[in-house]
Amino acid sequence: MDLVPKVKVFFASFLFALSSVGSIRHWHFASQPLGCEHLVTNLPGQPDVNFKHYAGYLTVNEQNGRALFYWFYEATTHPDEKALVLWLNGGPGCSSVGYGATQEIGPFIVDTNGHGLKYNPYSWNTEANMLFLESPVGVGFSYSNTTNDYHIIGDEFTANDSYAFLQKWFLMFPSYRKRAFYIAGESYAGKYVPELAELIIDKNNDPSLYIDLKAILLGNPETSDAEDWRGMVDYAWSHAVISDETHKIIRESCNFDSNYTWSNGDCTESVDELIKQYKEIDIFSLYTSVCMGDSASSDDRFKQIMFRPSSKKMPRIMGGYDPCRDEYAKAFYNRREVQKALHVSDGHVLKNWSICNKKIFEEWLDSKTSVLPIYKKLIARGLKIWVYSGDTDGGVSVLSTRYSLSSLGLQITKAWRPWYHQKQVSGWFQEYEGLTFATFRGAGHAVPIFKPSNSLAFFSAFLLGESLPCER
Ligand SMILES: *[C@@H]1O[C@H](CO)[C@@H](O)[C@H](O)[C@H]1NC(C)=O
Ligand SMILES: *[C@@H]1O[C@H](CO)[C@@H](O)[C@H](O)[C@H]1NC(C)=O
Numbered sequence: 001m002d003l004v005p006k007v008k009v010f011f012a013s014f015l016f017a018l019s020s021v022g023s024i025r026h027w028h029f030a031s032q033p034l035g036c037e038h039l040v041t042n043l044p045g046q047p048d049v050n051f052k053h054y055a056g057y058l059t060v061n062e063q064n065g066r067a068l069f070y071w072f073y074e075a076t077t078h079p080d081e082k083a084l085v086l087w088l089n090g091g092p093g094c095s096s097v098g099y100g101a102t103q104e105i106g107p108f109i110v111d112t113n114g115h116g117l118k119y120n121p122y123s124w125n126t127e128a129n130m131l132f133l134e135s136p137v138g139v140g141f142s143y144s145n146t147t148n149d150y151h152i153i154g155d156e157f158t159a160n161d162s163y164a165f166l167q168k169w170f171l172m173f174p175s176y177r178k179r180a181f182y183i184a185g186e187s188y189a190g191k192y193v194p195e196l197a198e199l200i201i202d203k204n205n206d207p208s209l210y211i212d213l214k215a216i217l218l219g220n221p222e223t224s225d226a227e228d229w230r231g232m233v234d235y236a237w238s239h240a241v242i243s244d245e246t247h248k249i250i251r252e253s254c255n256f257d258s259n260y261t262w263s264n265g266d267c268t269e270s271v272d273e274l275i276k277q278y279k280e281i282d283i284f285s286l287y288t289s290v291c292m293g294d295s296a297s298s299d300d301r302f303k304q305i306m307f308r309p310s311s312k313k314m315p316r317i318m319g320g321y322d323p324c325r326d327e328y329a330k331a332f333y334n335r336r337e338v339q340k341a342l343h344v345s346d347g348h349v350l351k352n353w354s355i356c357n358k359k360i361f362e363e364w365l366d367s368k369t370s371v372l373p374i375y376k377k378l379i380a381r382g383l384k385i386w387v388y389s390g391d392t393d394g395g396v397s398v399l400s401t402r403y404s405l406s407s408l409g410l411q412i413t414k415a416w417r418p419w420y421h422q423k424q425v426s427g428w429f430q431e432y433e434g435l436t437f438a439t440f441r442g443a444g445h446a447v448p449i450f451k452p453s454n455s456l457a458f459f460s461a462f463l464l465g466e467s468l469p470c471e472r
């Protein structure tokens with residue numbers, strides 16, 4: 001494989017992309033404010049608001065014709081004083097617009113008939129300027145004109161394109177260039193977020209590229225494959241999803257630290273038993289009902305989110321898939337007038353939007369087995385890491401996260417205790433040197449869906465770098 005020339009072409013076109021936007025910028029400067037061609041003015045069904053929001057494509061690679069779609073909401077008040085936060089959903093292959101922006105923490109939540117939007121009073125743009133990115137190409141509206149790109153996507157490709165996107169975005173919105181910057185995300189973004197953070201601090205050696213990254217925020221994050229699996233198994237057992245016998249066989253026959261975990265027949269059989277039980281309920285929210293409006297059988301439903309490339313490889317479970325809510329988002333984003341308003345299409349030739357791209361998920365190339373070494377690097381550089389976990393998620397369970405964090409061996413600075421919201425215990429938390437861990441009591445995989453008010457309070461504490469309220 002002639003990797004080297006490809007890399008050079010990529011890098012050259014990346015530089016070219018940066019310089020070409022630079023010149024466009026000067027051209028625009030005299031006439032109109034930057035970014036205004038992306039201002040969203042007539043989104044169907046949008047509630048009246050007093051903040052501006054922008055959506056559209058930025059080209060991250062000219063050579064191959066790769067463009068990423070973003071949606072940016074200014075803060076509801078004092079946007080010029082508030083931080084900038086990038087939000088990423090996982091999958092891999094799922095949309096930050098479909099999940100983060102319109103189901104979880106954005107100001108406009110897709111309502112249940114797919115024809116309108118309702119205002120979310122707990123939107124995170126009450127605290128910060130919120131940027132939602134559909135990444136990598138193939139996800140949501142983001143695309144490449146080079147079909148082959150879709151077959152070479154993995155963690156590193158995604159980090160590179162997301163980074164190129166950020167640099168271009170800052171050229172379009174220069175007043176945010178020096179702003180305090182944070183990255184937040186959920187699920188498989190547990191890998192994306194630290195990886196992008198690492199790339200940013202490495203590139204920050206060049207002052208012209210400097211991004212003032214302060215901290216990262218991770219929700220029910222995939223972190224370390226071995227710990228994630230151990231946690232999922234123990235969680236299923238301790239929450240009465242699998243039997244003592246199945247648990248025992250998995251514990252005895254599965255070596256999650258090995259590259260050959262799945263060549264042990266006892267292990268794969270007993271893990272299949274675990275999967276079989278989770279097919280019956282919602283793995284991402286143990287105590288809520290499954291979506292009954294969906295005609296697909298539980299087997300078919302699960303096939304959407306599970307993929308086993310071969311018996312030799314680890315099965316993968318796609319994060320956060322909810323067939324009930326997801327259909328509404330799909331109906332909304334495939335509407336002609338919506339695509340036009342978001343600067344996605346001319347309203348004649350439409351883009352096909354879906355919330356997760358299964359092909360991207362299945363063909364995912366490289367995935368870091370653990371991002372814990374990156375945690376260490378970021379902490380050593382003075383960045384803060386906050387990790388939260390909805391404690392009714394069986395997919396990336398609270399045990400998975402606790403096993404990962406405990407393996408870091410960080411010094412505890414504030415011992416385990418409850419944190420409160422509206423006089424109730426919202427969860428528990430513990431502070432370490434450089435890292436805060438908190439649980440959300442009774443929340444599933446996508447925490448803000450279940451606990452919108454608590455999540456907003458939590459997000460505010462994160463931005464302020466303050467301890468969570470530990471008194472009623
Ligand atoms: C992709 O191709 C279409 C059709 O030729 C073109 O309009 C568009 O600008 C291209 N996208 C990028 C990012 O180059
Ligand atoms: C990511 O970018 C770096 C250069 O910044 C390059 O060396 C590497 O090959 C790129 N990786 C991918 C998968 O594009």
Ligand SMILES: *[C@@H]1O[C@H](CO)[C@@H](O)[C@H](O)[C@H]1NC(C)=O
Pocket residue numbers: 257258259
């Ligand atoms: C597993 O594979 C990776 C990459 O192929 C390698 O770096 C690692 O050392 C292997 N681990 C074990 C325990 O063999």
Ligand SMILES: *[C@@H]1O[C@H](CO)[C@@H](O)[C@H](O)[C@H]1NC(C)=O
Pocket residue numbers: 350351352
């Ligand atoms: C969108 O997807 C549907 C079904 O997968 C397909 O029939 C249609 O041609 C696609 N449209 C576009 C514009 O790609």
